[in-house]
Amino acid sequence: MSPIHLTDRKVVEVSGEEADHFLSNLLTTNPPDAEGQSVWWALLSPQGKIAAEGLMGWNGSAILLDVHDSVISAFEKKLRMYKLRAKVNAAMRNDLSVGWSPHAVAGDQNVFHADPRGGGFGFRVIAPTEAAEGWSKERSTYEAERIARGLAFLGSEFAADEQFPHDLAMELNSGVNFKKGCYVGQEVVSRMQHRSTARKRPVIVRGAANPELADVMLGERVIGRAGPAHDGKAIAIVRIDKVSNPEAATINGQTVSLALPSWASYAFSDSSD
Structure with missing residues (x-):
C-alpha cells in the first residue's frame, strides 16, 4: 500500500544550532528525543x-513540522516574528509532501515518523513532491482510522483560534508537556490542567451523515460541533458535562450516538444547570 x-498539509523545516531550543520555547511540547519518533505540537x-x-520529528539535524x-502563511509569519536573533532557519518546504501510512513504506527518499496519537496512528510520511x-x-482509509481513534484536527473539526489544547485532549496524546519552560499561551493551559476546568473533549459520533461542520444537539441545547462525516462516523468536540444521554444527540435533526475514544480518561457527566 502506497x-x-x-x-492539505504542508511542511515547514526548522534548522540551525538553536532549532530545538527555539521550538521548545514556542510550542506546547518539545521536539522528540530521537529520529523516527514524533510528537503532537x-x-x-x-x-x-x-x-x-501538527506533528514534528527530526530529519537529520533539522526538524520537520x-x-x-x-x-x-500565518504560521510562517509567527515563526519569523518569534525568531528574533535566534540561530535558526525556518522555511516552508514546497518541494516536500506529507502523507500517511499504516506502516513504514520502503523508499530511500521517505522520512517516516511514528504517530503516537490515539494509541498509535500509523506513520507520517514526508517525501519529495515528485516521489x-x-x-x-x-x-477514506485515513479518515476511518483517524475517526476510530477520536482525533480532532485543525482544518477538519475546527479552525484556528477556536479551541484550546484540552478541547482536543492533546495532553493525553503527547501534545502538551507540563514540565517544560514557558511558551506562548502556557499560563492558560496550565491553569486548565491544575484546576481541572476542561469541559470540551473529542468524541466519536456514530450514525452521522453531515457533509460539513454541524452543531451537535441534545434536546434544544447545542453541546458542540461535529466535523464532516465519513461512512456514518465523525469526530465532534462537545461539552461532555452536558451529555446526559449519549444515545440521544442529534445532528441536523438526525439522531446520533456519542462514544468516547478508547484512550479517553474522561467521561460523560451531566451538569444540573
Whole structure:
C-alpha cells in the first residue's frame, strides 16, 4: 500500500544550532528525543487557543513540522516574528509532501515518523513532491482510522483560534508537556490542567451523515460541533458535562450516538444547570 497523500498539509523545516531550543520555547511540547519518533505540537495564541498544530520529528539535524494549509502563511509569519536573533532557519518546504501510512513504506527518499496519537496512528510520511506523485489521493482509509481513534484536527473539526489544547485532549496524546519552560499561551493551559476546568473533549459520533461542520444537539441545547462525516462516523468536540444521554444527540435533526475514544480518561457527566 502506497502512502495516502495529505494534500492539505504542508511542511515547514526548522534548522540551525538553536532549532530545538527555539521550538521548545514556542510550542506546547518539545521536539522528540530521537529520529523516527514524533510528537503532537500546537502553537497557541496568548489566550491559549490553537493557531496551528501538527506533528514534528527530526530529519537529520533539522526538524520537520506538518501544518494545515489554511494556516501555513500565518504560521510562517509567527515563526519569523518569534525568531528574533535566534540561530535558526525556518522555511516552508514546497518541494516536500506529507502523507500517511499504516506502516513504514520502503523508499530511500521517505522520512517516516511514528504517530503516537490515539494509541498509535500509523506513520507520517514526508517525501519529495515528485516521489509523492504516485501516492493515493483516496483518503477514506485515513479518515476511518483517524475517526476510530477520536482525533480532532485543525482544518477538519475546527479552525484556528477556536479551541484550546484540552478541547482536543492533546495532553493525553503527547501534545502538551507540563514540565517544560514557558511558551506562548502556557499560563492558560496550565491553569486548565491544575484546576481541572476542561469541559470540551473529542468524541466519536456514530450514525452521522453531515457533509460539513454541524452543531451537535441534545434536546434544544447545542453541546458542540461535529466535523464532516465519513461512512456514518465523525469526530465532534462537545461539552461532555452536558451529555446526559449519549444515545440521544442529534445532528441536523438526525439522531446520533456519542462514544468516547478508547484512550479517553474522561467521561460523560451531566451538569444540573
